[in-house]
Amino acid sequence: MKYKYDIIRSQRNSMSVSISGENRITVRCSWSMPAEKIEKFLDAKAEWIDRIIMRNAKRLAANDDVIEFRKIYFDGEQLPLVVGDCNKVTSEAVYVKSFDDIEKLYIDTCSAEFTGAVYKAAEVAKLYPNSVSVKKYRGRWGCCDAKNNLVFNYLLFMLPPPVRHYVIIHELCHTLCHNHSPAFWKLVSDYEPDYKNLKKQLTAFDFLTSLY
Ligand SMILES: [Zn+2]
Numbered sequence: 509m510k511y512k513y514d515i516i517r518s519q520r521n522s523m524s525v526s527i528s529g530e531n532r533i534t535v536r537c538s539w540s541m542p543a544e545k546i547e548k549f550l551d552a553k554a555e556w557i558d559r560i561i562m563r564n565a566k567r568l569a570a571n572d573d574v575i576e577f578r579k580i581y582f583d584g585e586q587l588p589l590v591v592g593d594c595n596k597v598t599s600e601a602v603y604v605k606s607f608d609d610i611e612k613l614y615i616d617t618c619s620a621e622f623t624g625a626v627y628k629a630a631e632v633a634k635l636y637p638n639s640v641s642v643k644k645y646r647g648r649w650g651c652c653d654a655k656n657n658l659v660f661n662y663l664l665f666m667l668p669p670p671v672r673h674y675v676i677i678h679e680l681c682h683t684l685c686h687n688h689s690p691a692f693w694k695l696v697s698d699y700e701p702d703y704k705n706l707k708k709q710l711t712a713f714d715f716l717t718s719l720y
Pocket of ligand 1: 678
């Protein structure tokens with residue numbers, strides 16, 4: 509195959525390939541899978557791989573200003589990121605004293621309202637978390653532990669509200685079902701019928717979780 513890829517071997521029989529939002533290709537297969545078989549498998553999927561790689565490349569280009577820290581997402585909009593003498597978010601721009609202040613600014617600005625939205629959604633769905641908190645997370649949007657403590661990535665405040673709502677529903681559903689089984693996705697669809705589309709939209713923002 510013309511692209512580089514990582515191989516994760518484990519005790520499994522099937523082989524699969526995934527492509528991250530940043531175009532990292534990962535093949536998952538058994539311990540004994542020969543390299544030629546992996547290549548053959550990827551060749552058979554070449555058209556699909558090309559399509560995803562191209563789509564991601566286009567999206568990454570559209571986010572050039574964000575990746576270079578000239579702009580920053582807030583509520584799904586790209587705003588100018590201005591380094592100055594204060595930390596604040598306005599409808600025109602995001603102002604920070606230094607890039608290190610982004611996390612604190614977003615958490616101070618949004619987390620109270622966000623936590624309120626989580627509890628409201630919990631009330632509607634009758635899925636009750638033990639606690640809700642917001643913090644910096646690398647590589648993921650949220651997490652529900654075995655005791656139903658929910659932790660959300662503050663980078664969610666950068667996303668369009670419907671996509672953020674999907675993550676809230678996703679984690680709330682984990683309080684009842686701690687895996688990604690068909691029963692779990694059925695539960696998600698009960699509370700967010702458009703989840704497949706929103707899940708896809710979320711993937712387009714995955715690059716943010718390794719940018720900050
Ligand atoms: Zn999950």
